Amino acid sequence: MCGIVGYIGQQQAAPILLDGLSKLEYRGYDSAGVAVFDGDGISVNKARGRLEALYNKIDGGNTVSGSMGIGHTRWATHGEPSDVNAHPHLSRSGRFAVVHNGIIENYIALKKRLISKGFEFISDTDTEVVAHLFEYYYKGDIIETMIKVIQKVEGSYALGVLCSDYPDQFVAVRKSSPLIVGLGQGENFIASDVTAILKYTREIYRLEDNEIVVLKKDGVKIYNTDKEEIQKETNTINWDVSAAEKGGYEHFMMKEMEEQPKALRDTISPRIKDGRVILDDVSLTPEYVKNINTIHIVACGSAYHVGMVGKYIIEQMTRIPVNVDIASEFHYRDPIMSDKDLTIVISQSGETADTRAALDRAKEKGSRILAIVNVVGSAIANAADDVIYTWAGPEIAVATTKAYSTQLAVIYLLALHMADALGKISADEYADMIEEIQSLPDKVEEILKNKDNIQYLASKFFSSKSIFFIGRNLDYAVSLEGSLKLKEISYIHSEAYAAGELKHGTISLIEDGTLVIALATGGRLFDKTVSNMKEVKARGAVVLGLTTNEHPNIHDAADYVIEIPKTHELLLPSLAVVPLQLFGYYVASLKGCDIDKPRNLAKSVTVE
Secondary structure: OOEEEEEEOOOOHHHHHHHHHHOOHHHOOOEEEEEEEOOOOEEEEEEEOOHHHHHHHOHHHOOOOOOEEEEEEEOOOOOOOOOOOOOOEEOOOOOEEEEEEEEEOOHHHHHHHHHHOOOOOOOOOOHHHHHHHHHHHOOOOHHHHHHHHHHHOOEEEEEEEEEOOOOOOEEEEEEOOOOEEEEOOOOEEEEOOHHHOOOOOOEEEEOOOOOEEEEEOOEEEEEOOOOOEEOOOOEEOOOOHHHHOOOOOOOHHHHHHHOHHHHHHHHHHHHEEOOEEOOOOOOOOHHHHHOOOOEEEEEOHHHHHHHHHHHHHHHHHHOOOEEEEEHHHHHHOOOOOOOOOEEEEEEOOOOOHHHHHHHHHHHHOOOEEEEEEOOOOOHHHHHOOEEEEOOOOOOOOOOOOHHHHHHHHHHHHHHHHHHHHOOOOOHHHHHHHHHHHHHHHHHHHHHHHOOHHHHHHHHHHOOOOEEEEEEOOHHHHHHHHHHHHHHHHHOOEEEEEEHHHHHHOHHHHOOOOOEEEEEOOOOOOHHHHHHHHHHHHHOOOEEEEEEEOOOHHHHHOOOEEEEEOOOOHHHHHHHHHHHHHHHHHHHHHHHOOOOOOOOOOOOOOOOO
């Protein structure tokens, strides 16, 4: 959600800023802009719409001179998408230019105060307040001014600030919104995500809340709010640059679906040694696990759907009760917890604002926190007591695929680890499950190699107005993700329902020709789901069944069938989700949708 890039060095800044912003398009945005110090003052160029509009306006940055600048892609929160509301924002005199990710919660009170002091506002944004605050408090020391400003603003922010009085440096700060510092040779950077600067450097600092960074071309210094310099360790990014590029694929989403076998292997293999689950960095000792009262899983979006699958798996394997909460609801409902509870927070970016807030609430209640995240050193990872990284690599498409799959894999390993600690699983069952978990990457690969049938089915149904997903137990949990994938990238209305709820109102939505995708992968509830398939078919629905190759009789109830390989019943979600991802992708492709950057959506939701 929004993206920031900053550069200082010896090269022309604007082309580098545009290049960095292009790597952040996946975060979601509706306008873009750059501010560059040209030797005399700050030159600002902004444009509503795709980055291409800004690129064309300044000829790829070639018409903007200067070797220090900041850039931004905006996702509208305050004020409509427009050139005026786009960042960067200038202060009254033009001395300061500011880019901002996040939300300034007390901006109305600050704005009224500044207006009473004679300041005039031209935009509808909360960010313009920050630019004017810099002007108001400035007495010649940019760091002192930054400290005063962040002491006045409330909310979440990552700020990059140019000041024309400082032609050889610029400053930045973060609070509850991601910002990293890139360290180059004779040049330095800031960015919301390492993908923006991976082309230029692999050495970074990860800023903590209220750490202020001063960047010059030949060095970087970081200060706290007492103006004391902080020494930080550098992190080296080991991703292959190609991991953040399309590599010949039409869309990042397809590339990332195809990367799922590798991502699964990278997540699973290091954690299974000699037939045992080894979670070296997680302190869930048998003594601790035996004393857990309740497990809370907290997440948003697709990560929440992982939690829904996790509830079934963890409860069945450990017999510990599991509550699953949408993070924004958990944060505000005053949950009943104790120091004998374990809270599992799941987030691809590790920066999701609602999930971070829920984490803080659980900590206040005394709960231990285990984070499942993909980004090393992210805010959620740093705040948790324990972290399990998913090793999915960079995920660029807004619609998650490989992050979801690797999060599920971690849930399996965690559940197996806890079940073993509790003595709830026999040696034979444990060995069988280890073998099946290790086979998941190959089975996902098998599904991906046979995707032509799914593309054919998408060609039959891409003009649908509504599509419904049904399933029971784990199949219901997976159907939630399948429905989300479809609606977020194809814009087709889609809902997922527990199949047993059909008679309680849902079946009234079924009309002649309505597509119902029915998941019936498990054995125990297969017959019941088949009965539900027959119910909707009797009311005119076209039924697409998804099952394993152990259930050929599904053809009696379904008009079309997708088959997946068989595996341990608790692991079926990892296989069932892949055809649903592919179906959503092909439907969106046939409709001509912007698959990697669906409208109104952002990859990392860093504001509430």
